[in-house]
Amino acid sequence: MWMSPFFTRSTSVSQIMLRVLLALLPGVALYVWYFGPAILVSMTLASLTALCTEAAMLKLRNRPLKPFLSDNSALLTAWLLALSIPPLAPWWLVVVGTAFAIAVSKHLYGGLGSNPFNPAMIGYAVLIISFPVHMTHWLAPHGVGSLELSFSEQLAYIFNSALPDGATLDAITTATPLDTLKTQLHMGSTVTETHHMPIYGYLAGKGSELVALGFAAGGLYLLLARIITWHLPVAFLAALFVTAELFHLSNPAQYAAPLFHWFSGAAMLGAFFILTDPITSPTTAKGKLIFAACAGVLTYLIRVFGGFPDGVAFATLFMNICVPLIDAWTQPKVFGKKGGKP
Amino acid sequence: MRTLHKFHGGVHPPTHKLESTRSPITLAAMPSRLVIPLHQHVGNRAKPVVEVGAQVLKGQLIGRAEGRLSSAVHAPTSGTVLAIDMQQVAHPSGLPDLCITLKPDGKDQWIDHSGVDYTQTSHSDLRHLLRQAGVVGLGGAVFPSDLKAYAHKHKIHTLVLNGAECEPYITCDDMLMRERASDIVHGAEILRELLHAEEVLIGIEDNKPEAIAAMRQAVSGCAKCRMEVVSIPTLYPSGGAKQLIRILTGIEVAAGIRSTEKGVQCFNVATAYSTWRAIAHGEPLLSRIVTVTGNVANAQNFEVLLGTPVDELLAQAGCKADTDRYIMGGPMMGVQLPSNRVGITKATNCIIAASPALFPPPPPAMPCIRCTRCAQVCPAELQPQDLFWFAKSDNFGKAQEFHLFDCIECGACAYVCPSHIPLVNYYRYAKSEIWARERETEASEVARERHEYRLLRIEREKQEKAEKLAQKERATLAAKQASAQPSTSAVEPDDAAQQRIEAALARAREQAAASHPQNTDHLTPAQQAEIAAIDARRAQAHAAAAPQPNEDK
Numbered sequence: 001m002w003m004s005p006f007f008t009r010s011t012s013v014s015q016i017m018l019r020v021l022l023a024l025l026p027g028v029a030l031y032v033w034y035f036g037p038a039i040l041v042s043m044t045l046a047s048l049t050a051l052c053t054e055a056a057m058l059k060l061r062n063r064p065l066k067p068f069l070s071d072n073s074a075l076l077t078a079w080l081l082a083l084s085i086p087p088l089a090p091w092w093l094v095v096v097g098t099a100f101a102i103a104v105s106k107h108l109y110g111g112l113g114s115n116p117f118n119p120a121m122i123g124y125a126v127l128i129i130s131f132p133v134h135m136t137h138w139l140a141p142h143g144v145g146s147l148e149l150s151f152s153e154q155l156a157y158i159f160n161s162a163l164p165d166g167a168t169l170d171a172i173t174t175a176t177p178l179d180t181l182k183t184q185l186h187m188g189s190t191v192t193e194t195h196h197m198p199i200y201g202y203l204a205g206k207g208s209e210l211v212a213l214g215f216a217a218g219g220l221y222l223l224l225a226r227i228i229t230w231h232l233p234v235a236f237l238a239a240l241f242v243t244a245e246l247f248h249l250s251n252p253a254q255y256a257a258p259l260f261h262w263f264s265g266a267a268m269l270g271a272f273f274i275l276t277d278p279i280t281s282p283t284t285a286k287g288k289l290i291f292a293a294c295a296g297v298l299t300y301l302i303r304v305f306g307g308f309p310d311g312v313a314f315a316t317l318f319m320n321i322c323v324p325l326i327d328a329w330t331q332p333k334v335f336g337k338k339g340g341k342p
Numbered sequence: 343m344r345t346l347h348k349f350h351g352g353v354h355p356p357t358h359k360l361e362s363t364r365s366p367i368t369l370a371a372m373p374s375r376l377v378i379p380l381h382q383h384v385g386n387r388a389k390p391v392v393e394v395g396a397q398v399l400k401g402q403l404i405g406r407a408e409g410r411l412s413s414a415v416h417a418p419t420s421g422t423v424l425a426i427d428m429q430q431v432a433h434p435s436g437l438p439d440l441c442i443t444l445k446p447d448g449k450d451q452w453i454d455h456s457g458v459d460y461t462q463t464s465h466s467d468l469r470h471l472l473r474q475a476g477v478v479g480l481g482g483a484v485f486p487s488d489l490k491a492y493a494h495k496h497k498i499h500t501l502v503l504n505g506a507e508c509e510p511y512i513t514c515d516d517m518l519m520r521e522r523a524s525d526i527v528h529g530a531e532i533l534r535e536l537l538h539a540e541e542v543l544i545g546i547e548d549n550k551p552e553a554i555a556a557m558r559q560a561v562s563g564c565a566k567c568r569m570e571v572v573s574i575p576t577l578y579p580s581g582g583a584k585q586l587i588r589i590l591t592g593i594e595v596a597a598g599i600r601s602t603e604k605g606v607q608c609f610n611v612a613t614a615y616s617t618w619r620a621i622a623h624g625e626p627l628l629s630r631i632v633t634v635t636g637n638v639a640n641a642q643n644f645e646v647l648l649g650t651p652v653d654e655l656l657a658q659a660g661c662k663a664d665t666d667r668y669i670m671g672g673p674m675m676g677v678q679l680p681s682n683r684v685g686i687t688k689a690t691n692c693i694i695a696a697s698p699a700l701f702p703p704p705p706p707a708m709p710c711i712r713c714t715r716c717a718q719v720c721p722a723e724l725q726p727q728d729l730f731w732f733a734k735s736d737n738f739g740k741a742q743e744f745h746l747f748d749c750i751e752c753g754a755c756a757y758v759c760p761s762h763i764p765l766v767n768y769y770r771y772a773k774s775e776i777w778a779r780e781r782e783t784e785a786s787e788v789a790r791e792r793h794e795y796r797l798l799r800i801e802r803e804k805q806e807k808a809e810k811l812a813q814k815e816r817a818t819l820a821a822k823q824a825s826a827q828p829s830t831s832a833v834e835p836d837d838a839a840q841q842r843i844e845a846a847l848a849r850a851r852e853q854a855a856a857s858h859p860q861n862t863d864h865l866t867p868a869q870q871a872e873i874a875a876i877d878a879r880r881a882q883a884h885a886a887a888a889p890q891p892n893e894d895k
Binding site: 002003005013016068071073111112281327332 | 349350353355434584588594595596597599667669671672673674675676677678696701703704705706708709710711712713714717718721722723724725727728744745748753756757758759760761762764766767770
């Protein structure tokens, strides 16, 4: 017996994931513009690995292949991971990270909908802890590095670790703006002095600030398309801003301005695409605010006082584990039981 | 302009109301037979008061209301009673219920009937008339109206008349309001009078401008009526009684609470219409307006005699060949009929002929991704994604803690779910499981009490027996003493007798103790904790909300 409702709105998980993928495109396009097409290679590599791992795990778990391979969730994990690691990362780094993300942090926990941690961030965490050196091979933005590789040279490096004659790794890669700032501050210069280095743009890193803006634009689309709600990005960015502003006011020479933190590293990607993973974030409105605000503060603290180049991944993972608790604590009152009302 | 209030969530499914509002209400053709269930309302089944073979007149009582919560059933037309037996009824279970099968004689001959002037009739008489006329809530809940048109100890300030009709496809209330607005308004005035309500608010969704205009005109024609027709935004499920009360008055009536406790009562417009027909014309509830739509050539509203078989009604609308299912009610909350042979009942507001093209089978369900689209649309402000999880894992205690019984099963959550999870089915399952367990607990409670009482009685009887024995001993002893008075050693036997009495009593006690099952002694702490936990769960299950009699939708 088929029971009501007899019709449903025709959205599907696969469509939602597809629209999130589309929302990433402006950021990706700017990425390619400023850093070359290497990122497309690692995204493709990650996508293929994700689909293969997904298929293998589904097979092992005796689950149907078609509905789950076409739900686009593995692709999204792959893209987010690829966008979080250096584009010149050797091919095996991408493969190991993606495979771990899909096999362990998604399927071993029960597959789609059951994973407590954001798979892409687990993949990132595994890579940054296991292969810290390879995770620093960030490309310098267009016009900043001393040597720019052609696409074929980038491919040669990704797949063979082969560099053109005479080139060194140092010549083609550079530290991220966040890393540079940290190093420079250690060496005794001030924030203002650092911001005059060529790697910096208007707000944060040259090029990378625009990529972040691209991700923010994609995020805005997700908001307008009602794929995500405002709670997570707004709370995250606000908390990051306020924390940064407090430190900045206390000592502007030592602590960068809030907008620098907004537009550097994975802040925008995190605010709109990573924290907003529904499976690993709270379900209640109040819970979302608490979750994202804590993640914002943690991101700042890890960035500024921690040992890792960026704080988004670890802040996300730490808050992921708090989700059941946050949800339990923030259950809203139901219709007619709010009290105080007539 | 009245300030309207919002309820949380809601959805905008395609309405499909245009198809069935193109032509006026048509009187359905006289069917070849009528299958009239005796249980068309909330409460006790009516008791048949005619014999097989009896000739009945239109409007003649054929089922008498049994007990307080019940309603009468009448012959919808004149004819012969063919059978009084168990037949399949319009319920998704497909289980049979007692029905009276009537063969119309085609004369449609009325029984003597006449109305009363409600202003000259006592309220208790009016309520009695409603009960005798079989008037029940026609919005779908079919709760006897005489019981609802009573303020009890509460002061009712507002009577809400529900003309929202938010379910897609259904247009019976819309057409009734367009065509018979003045009767509705008169009926509402009677109900207002019965409730001593200060004002009447008639809520109609703004996608029914014709109905709103007709009702406004009817209200303006009734100068002394304190009524207002309020156009409300179209948003499913604004026609849920509690949602409509919230929209019109801002009052939230929690699950498990009657709206009268908050000073509001709610009736469907069709109920008000039937009230007027019953009081002013003496016409019992014999027919109702039914929307026939979906996979039919001419979707429209019919005035249908209760008991008309669904297939005969559908034939008049030109039911298409590829129809494979029949839905009673709307696509959001309706039920699939077990067959198209069942009779139309007082609850049947709409019949949708469904085909695979009209309602394609849902794609296979995917796992929940906790996107909370369901929570965003839930009018009861629940967390459907959590309830789903608890229902799926049979974690019923937790489901109740998360207000499972506040769910009104409107289907908004399942409608928006991108994983196509039949969420409402899970909630129905959890609710029925909880009810079943409660019944089981109750039954075992009764059995336990009975058993304990039996043990108590056995023990008491044993003690009484021992007591008697001891008395007998004392008596014989006394007699012996009396006879052996001269003896010098009178003290000795007395002591011996006393000892015998003590021994007999002790034996009796031992026996009594032995007959009592001692399985609750010598328990390990773990077992004791388990028993305590079981008792606690029982108490919790007991305290849990029982099903609420829904008000009109």
